[in-house]
Amino acid sequence: MLNTEARQRLQKVLPLDMVATKSWLEAQGLNLHFLDNAVRNRTLIPLVSGVYARQEARLSWKSIAASLQRMSEAPVHIGGLTALELEGLGHYLSKGNKPSVQLYCDVALPRWLGRIASPAQFEWHGTRRLWPETLMQDDKYLRQDNWQASCDPLHYSCPEKAILELLAGVPNSISFEHADQLMQGLHNLSPRKLDTLLRACCSIKAKRLFLWLAERHQHAWLKHLRPDQYALGNGKRLLAKGGKLEPTWQITVPKEM
Template sequence: MLNIEARRQLKALLPVGMLATKPWLEAQGFNLHFLDNAVRSSTLTPLTPGVYLREGIVSWQGVVASLQRMTDTPVHVGALSALELEGVAHYLAGSTSPRITLCSAKALPRWLNRIAVSAEFEWQGTRRLWAENVMSDTYFIREHSWQVSLPALYYSCPEKAILELLLQVPDAISFEHVDQLMQGMHNLSPRKLDKLLRGCINVKVKRLFFWLAHRHQHAWLKHLSSENYALGTGKRMIAKGGRYESTWQITVPKEM
């Protein structure tokens, strides 16, 4: 038999659609004996060894929101996935399930891709992109209320997401795709961009950003001067066999 009070506490802690790991539940005060009994009585459903759902349907939003509240290291939906949540990008036509980019300084837990859910999770490390304080700054994070009364899902603001996406060029996303996305970025905040560019430690990303920004000449660009940011020295070959762009010292596709 399960202790009634402990069962009530579990229900409050683990609402419908949210999941939890055994170590996290233990840290909340539930002992192993209680957790074992909860599994035997079907109060908790194992999704993979050491990860439980109390009730409800497993969604990628619930998985990520659960991960975000259990981890000490900031984890945010970022890059193209964040732009999709913001409504300024769309999943590729014909895709069977969304690919969700999760940005964090530490690698994602292994259990994440062992759960049966209609999404694929991919990790983007942030140590070669952001200074440490950027990931913990809520100024660059937005909340997605994916379900009423449940913890919100946190994702990168568009200014942060586009810079995260540029890190993936050209291996995971093409020049043409990010160029199309940048074309629609009319409403970016120059104040946020300024802080992010100062907190960005990746020379390739910053040079690509300014090359794209100057291609489209959005109004916010006049508030940003490339001289204020550390753009490094020397050439960077980004597009193999491409054209050398002397202003930003990068190679870009010849057709662009």
């Protein structure tokens, strides 16, 4: 039999559709003896070694990502293309049987995330060369998806932050053409947020590419930005092999663009 008080504690710290590691549950005040008993009587279901969900849990990529966010000591956010898709700005749906979910954090993700049965594939993007730690901790540049009322919300980058994250991955993670299509639809970005993010962003490539695409699509918010204050570095940047040098921002882009 499980201790009633401990059972109630488990239900509180582990909502039905979320997951948790054994070490995290112990840190919440549930002792190892109770957890072992909960596994034996199938109150807790092992997903992989040391990672559990409650019986009858219905896992989704959002429930797994939200669980990771609340257990992680370092800030970890949904960002890039996935964040734009959550805002309805993804242009078209991700291809393939399993959608790819983009996670941004300055430390590597736990190994269990790649072993757990999930309807999505999680991809890690390190942020040490993209954002300062203070910005990763600033919730002014995050939005919430309240995917389930009884569970922790899912935190994801606002569109202004997400597009810079996405552009840092061109052309290895996403093509110039796809980035161009996404930028075309970003009519309503906040110039104030963009100004702060462009000042903070550590990726010269992402900033130059962002300004080139913004100019290319003549977005109204562009006139409120101050490129001379965004630390754009010196010299040329080769982004597209065999491409053409764009003279203003000194980046090599595909000839057809």
